[in-house]
Amino acid sequence: QTVVTQEPSFSVSPGGTVTLTCGLSSGSVSTSHYPSWYQQTPGQAPRTLIYDTNARSSGVPDRFSGSILGNNAALTITGAQADDESDYYCMLYMGSGFWVFGGGTKLSVL
Amino acid sequence: QVQLQESGPGLMKPSETLSLTCTVSGDSINGHVIAWIRQPPGKGLEWIGYIYYTGGTNYNPSHKSRVTFSVDMSKNQFSLKLTSVNAADTAVYYCARYYCPDTVCRGFDYWGQGTLVTVSS
Numbered sequence: 750q751t752v753v754t755q756e757p758s759f760s761v762s763p764g765g766t767v768t769l770t771c772g773l774s775s776g777s778v779s780t781s782h783y784p785s786w787y788q789q790t791p792g793q794a795p796r797t798l799i800y801d802t803n804a805r806s807s808g809v810p811d812r813f814s815g816s817i818l819g820n821n822a823a824l825t826i827t828g829a830q831a832d833d834e835s836d837y838y839c840m841l842y843m844g845s846g847f848w849v850f851g852g853g854t855k856l857s858v859l
Numbered sequence: 860q861v862q863l864q865e866s867g868p869g870l871m872k873p874s875e876t877l878s879l880t881c882t883v884s885g886d887s888i889n890g891h892v893i894a895w896i897r898q899p900p901g902k903g904l905e906w907i908g909y910i911y912y913t914g915g916t917n918y919n920p921s922h923k924s925r926v927t928f929s930v931d932m933s934k935n936q937f938s939l940k941l942t943s944v945n946a947a948d949t950a951v952y953y954c955a956r957y958y959c960p961d962t963v964c965r966g967f968d969y970w971g972q973g974t975l976v977t978v979s980s
Contacts, residue, residue, distance in 0.1 A: 783963070784966075789904075799966075800958055800967070800968070807968075842963075842964075847920075848894070849906060850906055852903050
């Protein structure tokens with residue numbers, strides 16, 4: 750069974766840039782996986798940041814961008830702010846109507 | 860403003876059947892696809908499956924034997940039933956609406972706030 754992989758944790762300095770990745774235990778991520786990214790702060794529901802690889806959801810600042818980098822989907826945050834400290838989840842379409850979340854990345858801004 | 864609102868029993872006993880509803884306001888469910896997702900305490904998100912407004916469904920194989928989705932167009936509402944619950948089913952359950960500009964969905968555009976279901980004897 751293919752697993753969607755994410756870095757368990759990452760840290761970034763305020764004002765810095767960070768790139769989180771979303772990969773597959775077997776194979777490469779492509780636009781055909783329609784990668785999407787979600788931000789979740791403790792006690793809150795997830796919020797959609799990016800869908801369809803690089804489309805920003807309504808109201809999401811352009812500091813957040815999505816792409817394919819090498820074999821992975823990527824979420825880049827530029828000019829990191831304190832309230833970007835959250836859990837970030839990617840989700841991939843695996844075909845046959847089946848979607849899978851990654852395990853999530855806990856981002857610290859410090 | 861589209862809003863999704865989950866509702867459920869809160870506390871359940873093992874072996875009971877969980878019933879959740881997801882009520883959509885601000886838009887008709889006609890033409891839309893809703894996913895159910897859950898998150899055990901302190902853990903990540905798990906995709907349970909989805910249902911079309913027409914009633915067509917697809918389930919995560921891990922849950923296929925116990926879960927059933929349904930839709931009630933007259934109430935603008937989707938439902939989830941999970942049979943024979945146990946402690947491992949303790950989680951926050953979310954519904955989320957897919958963004959589907961054509962025949963292929965691209966991710967979610969709206970989420971509910973979630974409802975906590977605790978299974979305990």
